[in-house]
Amino acid sequence: MSATTVNSFLRSSKLPLIYNSRNTWILRRVFTPEPTLDGFIQKNPNTLQEFQKYETVEYRTNKPAPPVKIILTCDVEGVGHQFDIVDVSSKAARTNLLLSKKAVYASPFDLKYYSEMKEKMAEELSSRIRIPFEFKQMGRELQKTLIPIKVSLNNAWVVNKTTIRSSLRQKGIFVPLDSLHLCQPEISGPSFDLEAKIVRFYIVISKQYIVPMLGRITHISVDEAKQIISPAFSSVPSDDDLRKHGLRPEFPIFSRVPEFDENYPVVEFMKDNAPSKPS
Amino acid sequence: MSTDTRKRSSKADDSLNTAALAHNLEALEFGRTCQSSAAGIAAGILGLTGINGFLLYLATVLFQAVIWETKAKGGWSLYFPDRNSLTWSHGNGLLTFVLLWVFFYGMVHMLSLLRNTLALPCSSVLSGGPVLRPVFGEIHQVRGRKRALKQTLTRQQRLERRIKREEKEAARKQYTFMERINIRRMKNLLSPSQQFPGRLVPENEVALPEKPTLDVFIKSHFKTQYYSVSEALLMHREIQAPNMYNNPNAPVRLRLELNMNTERQTKMVTSSDEIVPVPFPFKHNEKRTILAFVQDTKLQDLAVQSGAEIAVGQDMIKKIIKGQFRIDDYDFCVSHVDMASFILPLRGILKTRFPTRSNGGLGENLPELIEKFKNGVKLNIKADPVYPTWGLSDCVVGRLSMPDEQIEANVAAVVAAACAHRNPALGSFVNRALLMTIPGEEHYALNVSSWLPVASEEEIEKIEKRKNKKGKKKEEQKKEEDEDEEPVAVASA
Numbered sequence: 001m002s003a004t005t006v007n008s009f010l011r012s013s014k015l016p017l018i019y020n021s022r023n024t025w026i027l028r029r030v031f032t033p034e035p036t037l038d039g040f041i042q043k044n045p046n047t048l049q050e051f052q053k054y055e056t057v058e059y060r061t062n063k064p065a066p067p068v069k070i071i072l073t074c075d076v077e078g079v080g081h082q083f084d085i086v087d088v089s090s091k092a093a094r095t096n097l098l099l100s101k102k103a104v105y106a107s108p109f110d111l112k113y114y115s116e117m118k119e120k121m122a123e124e125l126s127s128r129i130r131i132p133f134e135f136k137q138m139g140r141e142l143q144k145t146l147i148p149i150k151v152s153l154n155n156a157w158v159v160n161k162t163t164i165r166s167s168l169r170q171k172g173i174f175v176p177l178d179s180l181h182l183c184q185p186e187i188s189g190p191s192f193d194l195e196a197k198i199v200r201f202y203i204v205i206s207k208q209y210i211v212p213m214l215g216r217i218t219h220i221s222v223d224e225a226k227q228i229i230s231p232a233f234s235s236v237p238s239d240d241d242l243r244k245h246g247l248r249p250e251f252p253i254f255s256r257v258p259e260f261d262e263n264y265p266v267v268e269f270m271k272d273n274a275p276s277k278p279s
Numbered sequence: 280m281s282t283d284t285r286k287r288s289s290k291a292d293d294s295l296n297t298a299a300l301a302h303n304l305e306a307l308e309f310g311r312t313c314q315s316s317a318a319g320i321a322a323g324i325l326g327l328t329g330i331n332g333f334l335l336y337l338a339t340v341l342f343q344a345v346i347w348e349t350k351a352k353g354g355w356s357l358y359f360p361d362r363n364s365l366t367w368s369h370g371n372g373l374l375t376f377v378l379l380w381v382f383f384y385g386m387v388h389m390l391s392l393l394r395n396t397l398a399l400p401c402s403s404v405l406s407g408g409p410v411l412r413p414v415f416g417e418i419h420q421v422r423g424r425k426r427a428l429k430q431t432l433t434r435q436q437r438l439e440r441r442i443k444r445e446e447k448e449a450a451r452k453q454y455t456f457m458e459r460i461n462i463r464r465m466k467n468l469l470s471p472s473q474q475f476p477g478r479l480v481p482e483n484e485v486a487l488p489e490k491p492t493l494d495v496f497i498k499s500h501f502k503t504q505y506y507s508v509s510e511a512l513l514m515h516r517e518i519q520a521p522n523m524y525n526n527p528n529a530p531v532r533l534r535l536e537l538n539m540n541t542e543r544q545t546k547m548v549t550s551s552d553e554i555v556p557v558p559f560p561f562k563h564n565e566k567r568t569i570l571a572f573v574q575d576t577k578l579q580d581l582a583v584q585s586g587a588e589i590a591v592g593q594d595m596i597k598k599i600i601k602g603q604f605r606i607d608d609y610d611f612c613v614s615h616v617d618m619a620s621f622i623l624p625l626r627g628i629l630k631t632r633f634p635t636r637s638n639g640g641l642g643e644n645l646p647e648l649i650e651k652f653k654n655g656v657k658l659n660i661k662a663d664p665v666y667p668t669w670g671l672s673d674c675v676v677g678r679l680s681m682p683d684e685q686i687e688a689n690v691a692a693v694v695a696a697a698c699a700h701r702n703p704a705l706g707s708f709v710n711r712a713l714l715m716t717i718p719g720e721e722h723y724a725l726n727v728s729s730w731l732p733v734a735s736e737e738e739i740e741k742i743e744k745r746k747n748k749k750g751k752k753k754e755e756q757k758k759e760e761d762e763d764e765e766p767v768a769v770a771s772a
Contacts (some may be wrong), residue, residue, distance in 0.1 A: 015313070015521065048420075076586050076625070104585060134492065134493060135493075136494075138493060138495060141497055142495075148525050150518075150524070151520060151522060151523065152522050152523055152525045154525060155521045155522055155525050156521075156522065157522035157523070158522060163522060166517045166518045166520075166523060169315065169514060169518075169721070170518070170720075170721065172497055172498040172499055173429075173495070174495070174496050174497075174498060174504075175495050176494050176495075178496060179494060192638075193424055202496055203491050205494065205495045206493050206494055206495075220523070221525070222524055222525060222526050222718065226355070234607070259506075
């Protein structure tokens with residue numbers, strides 16, 4: 001039988017595949033033989049059956065692998081910045097980071113090599129603008145939602161910070177009043193023409209990260225007879241939809257120093273500097 | 280055998296009188312048949328089996344041969360062409376013999392055997408007799424079962440049966456017929472605790488971080504955040520403002536999620552209905568019916584004037600006990616001090632509505648008492664029909680337009696009243712307290728820890744002792760195991 005036929009035979013048969021895997025068992029004698037006294041010849045430890053009994057201390061193969069220490073060769077979102085030494089799960093390291101050369105093992109050589117490189121590139125690294133992952137993640141979550149701004153059907157209303165904060169809270173987003181910035185002039189009612197109008201406002205996260213948000217005016221009433229049924233747009237409107245409302249797509253912007261405080265003209269700043277593409 | 284044949288055959292060997300020969304052979308055949316049938320009958324009746332039967336046949340054959348020889352008077356060749364007195368026609372003879380032998384054996388012996396087996400099945404079973412049991416044995420078994428029915432029960436058995444029956448009945452009596460139907464229906468749906476806004480299950484939030492690190496956060500990404508009453512009210516007021524939901528005087532609803540388990544594994548906190556007097560009454564637009572117990576007729580009139588539905592005296596108590604006067608329709612009862620000793624038998628009937636000093640229902644100033652309970656908060660503790668360890672309580676504690684401190688005081692009073700239903704040593708009775716409005720879906724978890732009763736150390740010890748009692752046996756077993764293991768450890772060390 002030639003080699004190819006043997007291979008195909010093995011593949012077709014239902015024989016279990018034998019993988020080259022390593023199993024580590026740590027065992028301990030149940031009965032330990034007495035130590036050999038000085039000047040005596042050592043006995044064969046297998047003379048008694050008792051001495052051949054072992055109990056398991058640990059079966060390493062069953063335990064999850066410990067995290068791996070790696071050095072990042074570039075900025076990786078959610079993991080760390082370039083040249084950071086981080087512990088990541090062995091799966092993430094071996095299936096993603098190491099294979100794609102985003103990271104290397106923290107071997108003694110690499111540790112030395114990359115620390116030197118870090119020192120060399122110190123200036124360049126410090127000049128780089130890095131947005132903390134937490135900010136980015138929050139920004140993405142916020143931008144994904146279109147906030148229905150609830151206004152009364154019966155009474156006079158003004159879309160102010162409190163209205164928007166309450167509407168955001170109904171969507172499960174908790175925001176302090178100072179970090180909200182609205183476009184001027186204020187929108188006010190009662191005016192049913194404004195129903196479903198899309199409004200731009202800004203949320204500033206920790207005075208550093210401006211997230212442009214979209215709200216949609218929705219009239220509501222406690223009186224069930226007056227409730228309006230209108231299609232609920234849960235997804236963010238497209239660029240064309242925005243243009244109809246005189247808006248343009250905007251993306252978050254980051255500042256290294258916490259300068260976007262309550263009194264900062266966020267709206268004017270965004271008019272000139274808002275990025276039209278995600279960073 | 281005729282003499283003519285003999286004479287003729289002796290004259291000439293080659294000439295045979297065929298008619299005489301045929302006659303003679305017929306006689307032989309008849310004799311053989313008679314002999315074999317007689318032998319068969321005899322063998323059957325005698326109960327011979329196997330070779331013995333054939334020996335009898337052989338004996339009769341020999342006997343007949345002797346008869347035939349004497350009849351032929353020694354001149355066999357005169358009457359027959361060959362000498363065959365022993366060998367004649369055994370084919371037919373044996374067939375007849377076997378037929379009759381088997382028939383008679385069957386008739387005589389098989390039937391008697393059958394009769395014997397019918398008469399003595401029990402004894403044969405007991406003595407471990409034949410392996411095969413006749414089918415008719417079943418008749419006997421039926422009789423046996425009937426006899427077992429009449430068997431007297433031992434005291435132990437009777438006790439066991441009674442306990443079982445009582446358990447069954449108690450399980451049935453726990454809920455009424457309609458409740459049972461509703462429970463069955465609700466098991467297919469979400470339990471009331473799981474319906475909006477749901478119940479807080481701490482295990483579901485284990486993986487989430489405790490506190491948000493940024494000033495902006497999304498609720499679902501963190502563990503439940505607890506607010507003070509004033510913070511929660513501020514948020515509600517913003518939403519209920521005229522330019523939004525336009526309901527600034529909305530009733531404030533307190534939704535308590537409860538842990539209903541008690542010291543005993545199988546017993547839960549019972550559902551109850553009571554009125555909690557609150558320090559800051561408000562307009563609740565609910566009808567409250569209050570029953571007043573008072574002896575003096577003047578005071579009775581006063582009680583009715585001040586808002587009691589009806590005021591009754593000592594004479595009514597017996598009627599209440601007998602069930603002639605229904606007290607189900609009354610939300611609460613108040614009592615004047617002069618009736619304190621007379622109403623004691625009603626404790627079991629009124630349960631949580633029973634007026635005492637501790638719940639404030641017993642006093643001297645009836646109009647004040649009635650006023651207090653008329654404006655109180657209706658606290659309704661309901662057990663979850665699907666998850667018996669869960670409970671739910673919904674009540675209105677104030678209105679949004681009221682000052683924060685007043686609502687806070689009311690919430691404190693209600694929480695304290697609810698917590699009185701369970702031993703504080705068991706842990707917090709309130710799993711989560713939500714402040715909501717009617718109508719409205721917004722809910723904010725309240726930090727109620729400051730209003731929960733604190734258990735004394737003695738009580739906590741008591742509970743732990745009770746728990747340990749059950750765990751003791753297991754511990755002892757473990758200890759024994761440890762002792763067994765110790766020498767091994769020493770040896771390995």
